Amino acid sequence: MEIDWLHVLAAVINLLILYALMKHFFFDKVEKVIGERQSDIQSKIDKADEDTEKARTLLLENERILRSAKDEAKKITESQKHKADKVYEEIVDQAKNEAQTLLDRASVEINREKEKAEQEIREQVVDLAVLISAKALEESIDEDKHRKLINDFIAKVGI
Numbered sequence: 530m531e532i533d534w535l536h537v538l539a540a541v542i543n544l545l546i547l548y549a550l551m552k553h554f555f556f557d558k559v560e561k562v563i564g565e566r567q568s569d570i571q572s573k574i575d576k577a578d579e580d581t582e583k584a585r586t587l588l589l590e591n592e593r594i595l596r597s598a599k600d601e602a603k604k605i606t607e608s609q610k611h612k613a614d615k616v617y618e619e620i621v622d623q624a625k626n627e628a629q630t631l632l633d634r635a636s637v638e639i640n641r642e643k644e645k646a647e648q649e650i651r652e653q654v655v656d657l658a659v660l661i662s663a664k665a666l667e668e669s670i671d672e673d674k675h676r677k678l679i680n681d682f683i684a685k686v687g688i
Contacts, residue, residue, distance in 0.1 A: 566646035577635030584628035
């Protein structure tokens with residue numbers, strides 16, 4: 530079996546052209562999208578951190594109020610002390626629930642945005658790969674079959 534060096538050379542040249550086109554049209558855009566997504570996700574993380582800090586501040590304020598309520602409860606009759614303890618438990622539970630709710634919401638939102646960004650990047654990769662391949666080969670390609678091949682490639686690569 531003989532190697533047809535002309536076909537090998539043509540394949541290498543096509544590969545280099547495809548790489549150059551992808552680098553020119555694709556890599557910068559993907560980096561830009563990834564950078565935007567990272568900054569968006571980072572801003573959401575920062576907001577979640579701010580919300581957590583606010584929840585902690587509210588918890589500290591509630592605890593300060595509760596200490597004051599305890600001091601008053603000592604001066605009041607035993608029945609009043611019982612009522613103050615009940616209020617104390619409700620406020621602490623509410624503050625803990627609010628803090629946990631804020632953390633859960635922030636975590637869900639971050640995960641949702643991350644998945645959305647990954648899906649958008651995958652779709653853009655497929656669209657750009659189809660466009661670049663069609664231009665590089667300069668022939669009509671069955672777009673559905675080509676998309677399937679690109680999606681299989683992306684799944685293997687792990688983009």
